[in-house]
Amino acid sequence: MARKVTARRVWVSTAAAWLFGFLIFLPILWMVLTSFKTELEAFSMPPKFLLFHWTTENYATVQERSDYFHHAVNSLLIAGGSTLIAMIIAIPAAWSMAFAPTRRTKDILLWMLSTKMMPSVGVLLPIYLIYRDFGLLDRRAGLVMILCLGNLPIVIWMLFTYFKEIPKDILEAARMDGATIGRELVYVLTPMAIPGLASTLLLNFILAWNEAFWTLNLSTSDAAPLTVFIASYSSPEGLFWAKLSAASTLAIAPIIILGWFTQRQLVRGLTFGAVK
Amino acid sequence: MATQQTQVLGRALLTPAVALLFIWMIVPLAMTIYFSTLHYSLLDSEAWSFVGLENFRYFLTDPAFLTALRNTLVLVGSVLAITILLGTPLALLLDQQVVGRSIIRLMVIAPFFVMPTVSALVWKNLLMHPVSGLFAWVATLVGTTPIDWFNDVPLFSVILIVAWQWLPFATLILLTALQSQDEEQKEAAEMDGASALSTFIYLTLPHLARPITVVILIETIFLLTVFAEIFVTTGGGPGLATTNIAFLIYTQALVQYDVGNASAGGLVAVVIANIVAFFLVRIVGRNLEA
Amino acid sequence: MGQITLQGVRKSFGPVNIIKDANLDIENGSFVVFVGPSGCGKTTLLRLIAGLEDVTGGQILIDGRNVVGVPPAKRGLSMVFQSYALYPHMSVRGNIAFGLKMAGLPRSDIDRKVEAAAATLNLTPYLDRKPRELSGGQRQRVAIGRAIVREPKAFLFDEPLSNLDAALRVQMRMEVAKLQKQLATTAIYVTHDQVEAMTMADKIVVLNAGNIEQYGSPLELYERPANLFVAGFIGSPKMNFVPGEVAGEPSVATLGVRPEHLKIGKEGEGWPGTVSVAEHLGSDTFLYVDAGKLGLLTARCIGEFNFKAGDRIWLSPDPARLHRFDKDGVVIRT
Known part of the structure; x- marks a missing residue:
């Protein structure tokens, strides 16, 4: 070298x-x-x-005038909640495709990928109307749901590529050693997959935190995360640059720090394993 | 591991994810298709009627659509060009022996993690402001008149912001690809008497062809629907100068409340994205075989 | 106890038949080696016995009980994998203990058994290390330790030595064979290496393209191969085959003679040929001889012979050691 x-x-x-x-x-x-x-x-x-x-x-002013923490908590709950729910749905699915593949597994994976490519704007109206009729507009639960579904394909894909790297032999060895599927997951697969699980969690948290299409269109104040809060600075009233900068710094600092930890996984997560 | 027990279990574990994604895809899409055939406005939700393909005719022949389509293509094309033409040399540079590489990497990757609304507002106000922005100051330093970015070159301003956000992505992927290049292959080329330039042309560039394709496809998917950056900076203006298809549909949907027309536009966007997605899925699929 | 019987076992993946009607009787305590070229189905057969794959048809009996449909954990077998498949996040102790822990043994029993297994395999100093801190040979021992500690009815080995270097392989070969005799537990061992098969096995199963070609002791296979495939597969260098007609036996399709059964004769005696390559190993001399219509023959002569390329020589086969095959490749017994 x-x-x-x-x-x-x-x-x-x-x-x-x-x-x-x-x-x-x-x-x-x-x-x-x-x-x-x-x-x-x-x-x-x-x-x-x-x-x-x-x-x-x-x-100090940013917090006083605009209730920064309210929006930060929203961001945390929405990004965290949608990521956690996505993980709970995705782990069994990724396990299944990595370790019990069928002839259709590849097609299912690619189909999942293609749902991620549907432009959000194409379904903006139906989603907006459904949310309006079910009273989900400007509700955190509504945003959690949509961001969870939006990121689910990426979560499944990332987990799938990580699980794929765990040698099947080791899981079979556990099976020969008398472990049931449940114990195999708890004692063998999970400890081996922790780095992969962590980076999937982190990257999707970041993506959800920064998401700025659904959050801008489906929330205004109560459920608004930081993306929407920052956007409210776009209509200038008097001198506001320093405050905008302070609010922005607060909004991106935690994510940049998290992001620096995930930069390697970022590539594989966003290219669906096409570049490693 | 192909025993029947695991197969059955596998299917059971996969079902929730598949079902959710299927509903998430099919229900709104079906609704969009249905709405696109209606004359229907949220402002007057009592009066609606079936109009067939009228909305598509209206949307596609609307001069705003052509402008938006052109803006979309210019935006996607320019950002792709900038990120790849800058990202490739940058990746090559970072692949060299460089003092403090990990710190530079951190600085280069940072913009990708900035939320779109923040980067748009920071660029618009702190950098591109015609009087007090950093760029204006640089312009006066070199003795030219500062540009009034969002009035004189609005689309280019948006392009700059979006390109800044995506440059790290392109660089990082190309860098990852470079680092996976076989070192012995390069040494063999060196032994064969290849110059640095011919090593680059005959070994490195072909090696980068695939990651570059991947960058193009993935960026295109995201760039086709750039929204927040336009929303907080120009609101699509002045006039229609920075309105892309995504923003046009948004305007028709949630500003003019024209359900039928916006849905027709939404379907047009889906079709355009699917053309790109088709190629991306094929590349990823080929990789799955390996 | 560990008597394993296969009755009409079949396995297909879609339209491809990997195992076609395998029948086999493995006695308790014997060391049986499955050998064959890659893709012959030997690993699949082992995995069917382990329960890691479902059979398409037939029965597998362990001590008289049909285990088809019984999950691997309940078959009372243990397996050593080619890749060792150690749990990377557990210590050596944790790896060996895992099966016992899953079986719900009390802590003190587990400790005692793990210590005993580690002592047998000279692993005691490494008990608290992680697999990545061990050498290849040590990892191999851990994998074996994990298998023996559960006192299974039978051990299944899937090419366990193929990742070791040559010297270590010979050493481990002897250790595994010795350990198996000591424990007197049935063992099924898969390998593509016929030397491993010959040296370790009580009985060898030669597999080819999903069929069991022959089942017998190593010397039986060497002395009385049932067909052309076994004759060519067992023994090194490979048996020479010459067309019967050319060799003066028109009633026989193919005549086989092992290189060590070709003697260098006097001029005019046996088959004439020209040495094309001579390999001098000191203990043996290998001659590759172009024998015209008979084809290329290999001769193995004990000791040093001063031949070089281009020399004319005469080779005479030992008449008692000739193998005759009919046109279907089946041996003709006289």
Whole structure:
């Protein structure tokens, strides 16, 4: 693996890579910096990079004025709830397809994938009308349901690819050792699949947290998660950049940190195993 | 593991997921198809009538549809071009020996985790604002007039935002693919006297063909229905300048409450997405055999 | 006790018949090896006995009881897998104990039995390690330990030594055979390696394309192969086959003679040929001889013979060790 590379080449690549990386990260960095400025300094021209009056008052104001935590709790409940329910439905399904495949397993997998490709906008109206008639508009339960169904194919697929990597022999060995299917799942499969289960959970939590089609269309206030809360800043009233930045930083910080842990699994989750 | 007991159990465990997904797919789709044949407005829900394919004729010949279709194609095409043309060199760069690679990786991947409403608003206000945005300041530094992004080049502005969100995805997939390239194969090429450039052209590019296809297909699926970024920045305007098909359908459905027309549009979107999905499913399916 | 009987066992996957009517009687305490080329159905047959696959037809009796439809766990057999199939998240102790734990044995019994099995296999110092911290040979021992600790009616081995290097393979081969004799438990052992089969087995089952070609002791198979397939499969280097007509026996379709039963004769005696390759091993000399119409013959001569490529030689087969086959490949007994 260790190929010989000249020191000069390493430095050139390093400089270029850092420059690229910095430019890509700049909008996020700038947002975080702005969140610590006063509204006046947030607008100042030329912009102030580090030498400004650092303040955390925006973070306090965001909570006071707009009930940030209400929406954060909504995000947590909706993303967490939909992911957990999806996992509960998906684990048995993925087990079945990975370890008791039939001739139709491949077709079922591909069909599940194709449901994920249906554009949400194509079914916006029926869903909206069903939700209206059943009183699910602006209800957390309604969002949990739709995000759960929307992400179910990805959850099943990810789990399926992880389960596939567990050698069948080991499960058969457990069976020879006298384990029932239930004990096989508890003592052998689950402990071996924990890394896969964790990254599936994490990635789908992230996807649900950031989902911004159904949340924008099906919730307004009571059930609104952070995506909708942030969107409410799009109609500007007075000086709001610093507060927008503070609210945004709060909304994305936990997810970026979680996301950094899942970056490897991200590829396989989003490409349905087509790239590993 | 093909004993009958496991088969039966397997079927039982698979059923809930299949049933749920089936209902989730079929019920709304059937309703959309049904609505698309009606003259039906939520504003006057008493008066509705069957109109056959009238809605499709109306939707497809509406000049707004053609504009939206063009905007959709431009948006998808430009974002694909930007993410792949920038993502490939970036992935190649990150595949080199670089000091602090893991930190750079983190910085590059970060935009993907930013929720669409946040990235759209941060770009619109903090970066692209014609007076106080960071870009305006850079423009004055180099001595040009700042661009009024969302008035002068509205669609391009949306494209920039969306491309920024998807660049990490393309880069990460291409990087993963590069790292799976056989090191010995490259060394064999080196022994054969291949230059770095010909190694790239004859070994690396063919190796990347598949992941690039996957990137194109998956991004297309998502980019066809870009919504939140338009919703919070331009609202489809000015005029129809940034209205794509998804946004047009949304307007007809939840702004004008025209059920029939919006459903016809929704079906058009489903058909377009299915064309792309067909190719993606085939690629993934081929991989399943292996 | 561990007497296993197969009666008309069949297995097909869709239209493909993997096992066609297998009948077999395995005595209690014997070491039986299933051998055959890859794809012959030997592993499938083992998995049918284990209960990991359902039979399409026929009966499998263990100690007289038909076990078709009985789940693997209830058949009282244990299995050593080719990949070892150790539980990666459990220690060696946990791996060996798992079956006993599933059977609901009291803690103290489990500990005692695990310690005893570990002592037998020289695994005591490694009991608290994870499988990934062990060498290939040690993992192999753990897999065997997991099998013996349950005191099963029979052991099933699925090519257990194929992942080991050559030297270790020879050593483990002897250890497994010794252990089986010591425990006096029935063992069924699948391998594609005929040397393993010859050295370990009390009885060998030769399988080809889903059929049992012959069932007998190693020497029986060597001395009295029932057909061309067994004759060609057992023995190394492979038996030479020459057309009967060319060899002067027109009543016989094929004449077979093992390389070690070809003697170097005097000039004009036996079959003439030209040495194309000579391999000098010191203890033996292998000669690959182009014998014209007779085809390419292999001769194995004990000791060192100073031949080189291009030398003319005469080979004479030991008349008592000739094998004659009819046109269907079945042996002609006289």
